Amino acid sequence: MAQTVKIEDFGGVYDKYVRRIYNFIYYKTHHKETAEDLTSQTFAKALNKLSDFDGERGSFSSWLYAIARNNVIDFYRTRKSNINVEDVWDLADDTDIERDIEAAQKLQKVRKYLKALKPEQREVVLLRVWGDYSYREIAEIMGKTENNCKVLFSRTMKKLREDMPLSAFLSLLLF
Amino acid sequence: MDKKIKQILKDIYSIDKSLQPQEEYLIKLIQELLLSKPDSAIDENFVSSLRARVLEMSKSLREERPRFSFSKLSYAFAGTAVILLALISFINLPEQSIQGLVVDRAKDNAFGEITFSADSSEESAQDYIGSSEKFGLGGAGDGNDSKSAPSALDSETSMVFPDLVNYEYVYAGEDFDIQNGKVTVYKKTLEYNDSLSGLLKGIKLDGVDIGKFSNLKVDSIQISEDKDQGYILYAYPKENIVYIGQNWEKWPGYYDGRENQQSSFAQLPDSKAIEIADKFLSNYNIDHSAFGSGEVIGHANIEDAITESATVVYPLQIEGNDVYSQSGYKYGLNVVVDFRTGKVANVSNINAGNFQSSDYDSDLTKEQIISYAKKGGIQGSYVYEQAAKTVEIRMGTPIYALVQTWKYDGSESFELLVPSLIFPVENIENYKYYYGSDVVVPLVGGMMEQEISVPMIDLAE
Numbered sequence: 001m002a003q004t005v006k007i008e009d010f011g012g013v014y015d016k017y018v019r020r021i022y023n024f025i026y027y028k029t030h031h032k033e034t035a036e037d038l039t040s041q042t043f044a045k046a047l048n049k050l051s052d053f054d055g056e057r058g059s060f061s062s063w064l065y066a067i068a069r070n071n072v073i074d075f076y077r078t079r080k081s082n083i084n085v086e087d088v089w090d091l092a093d094d095t096d097i098e099r100d101i102e103a104a105q106k107l108q109k110v111r112k113y114l115k116a117l118k119p120e121q122r123e124v125v126l127l128r129v130w131g132d133y134s135y136r137e138i139a140e141i142m143g144k145t146e147n148n149c150k151v152l153f154s155r156t157m158k159k160l161r162e163d164m165p166l167s168a169f170l171s172l173l174l175f
Numbered sequence: 176m177d178k179k180i181k182q183i184l185k186d187i188y189s190i191d192k193s194l195q196p197q198e199e200y201l202i203k204l205i206q207e208l209l210l211s212k213p214d215s216a217i218d219e220n221f222v223s224s225l226r227a228r229v230l231e232m233s234k235s236l237r238e239e240r241p242r243f244s245f246s247k248l249s250y251a252f253a254g255t256a257v258i259l260l261a262l263i264s265f266i267n268l269p270e271q272s273i274q275g276l277v278v279d280r281a282k283d284n285a286f287g288e289i290t291f292s293a294d295s296s297e298e299s300a301q302d303y304i305g306s307s308e309k310f311g312l313g314g315a316g317d318g319n320d321s322k323s324a325p326s327a328l329d330s331e332t333s334m335v336f337p338d339l340v341n342y343e344y345v346y347a348g349e350d351f352d353i354q355n356g357k358v359t360v361y362k363k364t365l366e367y368n369d370s371l372s373g374l375l376k377g378i379k380l381d382g383v384d385i386g387k388f389s390n391l392k393v394d395s396i397q398i399s400e401d402k403d404q405g406y407i408l409y410a411y412p413k414e415n416i417v418y419i420g421q422n423w424e425k426w427p428g429y430y431d432g433r434e435n436q437q438s439s440f441a442q443l444p445d446s447k448a449i450e451i452a453d454k455f456l457s458n459y460n461i462d463h464s465a466f467g468s469g470e471v472i473g474h475a476n477i478e479d480a481i482t483e484s485a486t487v488v489y490p491l492q493i494e495g496n497d498v499y500s501q502s503g504y505k506y507g508l509n510v511v512v513d514f515r516t517g518k519v520a521n522v523s524n525i526n527a528g529n530f531q532s533s534d535y536d537s538d539l540t541k542e543q544i545i546s547y548a549k550k551g552g553i554q555g556s557y558v559y560e561q562a563a564k565t566v567e568i569r570m571g572t573p574i575y576a577l578v579q580t581w582k583y584d585g586s587e588s589f590e591l592l593v594p595s596l597i598f599p600v601e602n603i604e605n606y607k608y609y610y611g612s613d614v615v616v617p618l619v620g621g622m623m624e625q626e627i628s629v630p631m632i633d634l635a636e
Contacts, residue, residue, distance in 0.1 A: 008472075008486045008504075010233045012511055012520040014226055015420050019217055026215040036221050043229050047236060110211045129183065129205065130212045154190035161200055 005060050007050055014043060017061070020131075021068050024141070027126045028072045028087035030107070038075060042068040058143070065141040087119065113163055121156040128153055180205050223397055223409060230418060230523065278361065278494065278530045285533035286362050286582065286591060289619050341565045344549045344614060347601065348572030353541050357534040358594040358618050361493055361577065364529045365415050365589075367392070400425065404518065406459075415528050419459070420521040443485060443514055445471040452487035452510035455519040465527035466508045467492050484513045484520055491527055493592065498577045501553055503597050503613025506579055530592070537594070537618045544616050547623045548573070548598045552614035553580075570598035570614055578615050593617045 005013060021042055026035040045067050053063050072087050107114075114122055123142060127133045135146040142149060183205055188195055375393070376386040385391070392413075399407040399422045407422040443451075449469045456463055466489035491498040491507040500506045506524075513520040539547075548570055573596035580591050598614040616623060 006486065007233055007236055008509055009484050009511055009520075011226070011230055011418065011420060011523060012484060012513065014229050015423055015521070018222055018225065019423070022217045023215050026213070030213060032218070035215075036218070036225075040225055040228070043225065044232065047229065047232055050236075107211050107213065110207055125208070128186075129208045130215075132179070135186075150186060151190050154187045154194070157187050157201065157204070158191060158194055160204055161194070161197060 004055050005050060005053060007047070010047060010050070013046075013060075017064060018043070021064065023131055024065060024127075025068055025072055027130060028069075029075075034075070038068065038071045041071050045071070059140050061137070062140045062143060066143070113160055116163060117156060117159070121152065121159070124149055124153045125156050125160075177206075179209075223395075226418075226420075227395075227409065227411065227416070230416075234524075278532045279364075281362075281531050281533045283357075283534045285531070286360060289360065289535065289580070289582065289591060289593060289617075289622055342551065342568050343565050344551055344568045344570060346545050346548060346598070347569040348598070351541065351572060353539070353544065353596075353618075355538050356536075358537040359494070359532050360535050360594065360619060361530045361532050361592040363590040363592070364531055365413070366529050367413055404516075406519075415526045417525040418521065418523050419525070426516075443512065443517070445485065448485040448512040449487050451512045451517065451519060455510060455522070461508075461522070461525060463489050463508050463525075465492070466490060467497065469510070470505070472504050484511050486511050491524075493530060493577060494532075496575070496577050496594075498579065498592055499595075499597055499615070500579055501615055503599075503615055535619045538620045539616075539618060539623075543623075544573075544596060544618075547616045548596075548614050552598070552616045553578075553595075553623070554615065568614075569601045571601050573598045573616075578617060580617070593619055593622070 018039065022035055022039045025038045025042070026032070029035050029038065042064070046064055049067075053060060076087060114125070117125070120142065124138060127138045127141065128135075133141070135149050138149045139146045144152070180202055184198065184201060187201065194201060375388075375391050378385040394411070394413060396410040396412075397407065399405060403425055405422045405425040406419050409418045409420070410416065448471055452469050455461075469487040469489045471485050472488050487510045488505050489508040489510070490505040498506045508525060508527075509521075509523045511520040511522075512518070576595060576597050577592040578595040578597070580593050582589055582591055595615050595617040598616070600613050
């Protein structure tokens with residue numbers, strides 16, 4: 001059965017998704033003001049294009065997250081003129097794009113390993129570990145099956161394990 | 176070991192057991208990822224501000240400002256529309272009779288020319304097409320940039336556009352006659368509710384003596400129920416906006432996605448949804464005396480649509496006439512009932528407001544009215560040269576009602592209720608994506624005569 005969303009229900013839609021969308025964007029931007037701006041744009045675009053949403057071609061949440069993801073991509077590509085940049089992880093560390101200091105400090109130890117991942121590998125890890133999303137939600141967000149997401153997650157964790165040298169683990173164990 | 180780490184390990188091993196011997200490293204890796212998680216706590220002030228903007232924007236979009244060009248449309252309706260003329264109905268413009276709300280009467284034509292001015296319409300259409308440049312609340316960048324770069328995921332968003340179709344509106348109702356003369360237009364007037372201001376005098380907040388401030392006004396209020404399945408109330412007295420929604424913190428399992436994962440839920444019958452809405456209004460003692468009885472509104476043409484909620488509208492009634500949105504839906508106090516919880520999700524348009532009235536000339540003939548209806552009324556209809564097919568939209572006998580519109584006066588906008596005929600759209604065979612609802616033709620002279628030039632939607636955007 002196709003899902004439909006009516007414009008008069010958008011208050012409820014907003015309540016349901018605003019925090020999840022904000023977190024999704026924040027994990028890709030590490031900057032509060034940018035995340036707020038892109039969250040605003042995501043809901044504005046969703047409202048404007050609500051009549052274009054076709055429930056037979058995907059769920060509403062998939063559609064909403066696709067808008068959020070594209071907003072993030074567009075935000076960085078237009079500022080860095082580089083079609084290979086999808087989010088803040090793809091930027092050089094000394095770039096002039098703003099990031100929250102607290103986030104930068106917390107990410108110090110793992111940044112270079114997460115940075116080396118492909119965007120979809122990074123996304124599945126951060127959604128699962130940071131976001132605590134279920135595989136069902138991750139599948140909707142990423143447009144894949146639940147099983148594909150499980151495989152992707154498992155392989156990415158394996159890659160992270162392989163990429164991190166023993167010395168790095170030993171240093172982690174000291175803390 | 177932390178429950179979450181255990182679960183993540185279980186996920187990994189279910190796919191690749193060869194990683195099990197490396198558990199110690201994996202645990203440390205997951206711990207480190209968890210420790211590196213940045214604090215992404217959202218600012219609740221931002222949530223409230225954006226909510227107000229979203230609701231306001233949603234309200235504006237429901238007005239469905241006109242975004243069509245008569246000149247572009249004309250060729251599309253040169254076909255063979257058959258008008259069934261069977262019985263004669265008489266649609267009399269209502270006589271002046273005060274019922275329900277008290278309305279202040281103003282002189283004739285007091286609100287100036289009522290048109291959909293080209294400037295504001297072009298702007299609204301441009302906004303509708305998808306730019307959100309003026310919408311962002313944060314400080315990061317402007318939205319203009321967001322349009323200029325190609326996106327690798329364009330293909331993902333482009334999937335949501337339905338196949339292109341053109342609509343051909345056909346009048347299939349009874350014959351009717353219309354009496355020319357004067358019609359009454361209503362203007363909503365905002366009135367600041369300062370009943371709370373007096374209560375602030377004795378309050379001290381974190382060492383600040385509120386009473387020392389003078390000429391106090393309450394701009395916004397946010398009150399939440401600290402109980403399970405509690406609600407939250409937002410009020411903006413200056414704008415006469417009151418909204419009640421679920422206090423997400425008190426709906427465990429719902430907003431963290433667990434409830435959302437339920438794949439099945441029972442769709443409630445309309446009578447049950449109305450009963451739930453009535454009970455909510457009664458329990459919270461919400462005054463809805465300016466509104467009619469509750470009724471469920473929806474897309475009747477989408478037979479197999481499954482929705483997660485029902486909207487119960489209590490129609491606003493002014494001087495005996497129901498108020499409709501430009502989409503042809505009854506407008507009034509809205510109560511959304513969530514099928515998943517069987518409870519009210521939110522309540523909006525609680526404040527009926529105050530109104531001024533003014534008489535305007537109405538000189539449209541029946542033929543002119545039908546002609547405008549066949550062009551889609553004030554909503555109009557896009558015409559795509561590359562449309563895959565044309566869908567016939569059959570319209571029934573019109574009813575008389577007041578329809579919302581907006582007038583922009585410099586930097587200020589105000590709401591007007593304009594006497595109109597609403598042509599109900601009958602069941603559409605073999606096509607279930609008609610979202611346009613009923614067709615509205617305003618009766619005030621000149622409103623439909625504006626030629627509005629608006630760019631076509633760029634579907635590739």
